[in-house]
Amino acid sequence: TGEKVYASGLRNPAGIAWAPDQKTLWTAVNERDELGDNLVPDYMTSVKEGGFYGWPYAYFGQHEDPNHKGEKPEMVKKSITPDVSLGAHTASLGIVFYTKNKFPQKYKNGAFIGQHGSWNRATLSGYKVVFVPFENNKAGKPEDFLTGFIADEPKGEVHGRPVGVAVQQDGSLLVADDSGNKIWKVSASK
Template identity: 75%
Template sequence: MLIFSLACNNSNNNTAAENQKLDSSASAESKIVNDSITLPMPDTTKSVSKRSTVIGWKENKMPMAPQGFQVSKFAENLQHPRWIYIAGNGDVFVSQADKDKSPNNILLFRDANNDGVPESQTVFLKNMNMPFGMLILGNKFYVANTDALLVYDYTPGAASITSAGKKIASYPGGPRHWTRNIIASKNGDKIYIGVGSSSNIGENGMDKEVNRACIIEVNRDGSGEKIYASGLRNPVGMDWAPGTNQLWTAVNERDELGDDVPPDYLTAVKEGGFYGWPYAYFGQHEDPRLKGQKPDLVQKTIKPDVILGPHTASLGLTFYTQNNFPEHYRGGAFIGQHGSWNRSKFSGYKVVFVPFSGGKPSGKPEDFLTGFIANEEKSEVYGRPVGVAVLNDGSLLVADDGGRIIWRVHYTGK
């Protein structure tokens, strides 16, 4: 059976009673996948639309992390900070984008003295088209716009890029899932692009879903395009498990099957693998709205590895490869959950951690950064976490696009 996972955090200017309220209202079902797990039946509960209103962070409020961790502001007063990329020299790149009134730029932050507060903030790239994923390979800077992969000449340490980029690959842009993340292969020869679906379950026709709900592989110059894995409704976060050659992704599943079905998930990505969308979910659970349409695809659907809870909008993903955090966190995965809209009780709106051992999940997801929900009854939240990245000093950065802040989580042991 599924079990509930509750937060275990210290308070930052929140009362214990308030913490308990926030944690219980934000908790969602989560468990390591195993053969005995049983999902609720679809439509067990009514499909509910409950959208959050972001009210921003009050002066004395901030997210809560476990005992021994300190939370601070790395940057604030931003405009839809979505994704974070850390260069080898410590430069921090943040893409700012949204489906409405998008800033369409990439910011560069530099913290030369490593005190957790950047001395400079500049516009590194501008006039983009809903930029999201970023990548540096040698003297090239790659950006995934919503509809194209661009590459720019790049000099490490440059404060900005003003030259025109070159479009090396095209793929479908919006609507619906517009974010496009990118990651390089371990040897740097390939680039993987996560492209989400344009619909919930293909209701606009599967001809509109060509090269969508998949991870696309291309060479560094954009050639050699192929579908690396498919049936992934919205694969956003991608990272390599430390010490392995295994790619992992965090996936947003479909809506309107009730409060608790289906779960979002974290999974290892198999080349050529099919993960069910839109015909099946969480392995060979056939979507009743598409019953009998593609039994062959239902049968070949791969069961994902880790349940992250229903409707959590699990977007951010990074493995922890530094040494600042305690041993428990080393090699594990941090996942930014943007938060639900299709659930009667909020799920997500937090950062969770999945422990790994030997490159494989070794425990259930744990709440790591919580307190984003301000008032469940009023559907108010302080912010919405998205991208996560690990700084060279071992601290964790969290992009809060609703709160317009980049949070820094550092371990002090106090």
């Protein structure tokens, strides 16, 4: 049928987007649960043709998953380390690259990621939109961009849960919130 697997070992590549150069595919991956509050980090990574990213035998590179210990050491050994850690259980889902000119220059060609938020850790993580800056086609460290969705941390109450992100023709950022049942619009001010 002409179909082929481009890459494998990605547990839940929820969001995918081409970098502005149109040569590199990137994904936001929602990683595995049940290895503790701080494992495993969700991540953003470039997707290499023929690459293997670990699922289910390894996580974040060549760290063997204890639930699959000794099963496939050859797969663990060839697991690719992701480019950017986005924090454990952040449920990083939507991703979009910003190619417009309305936001300050630092945002040009970087990526916005909607973090739906955790459900399975002692303290909440995610519940925001982060920005990953890019310089010379290399990803930097994630920065908080849109926060304020956590209403009461001790009670686990939230105002909303960001999911999808999109850029409008006018250069504003749209954020879908499936808990608050809203679409938020973020625009630059002068």
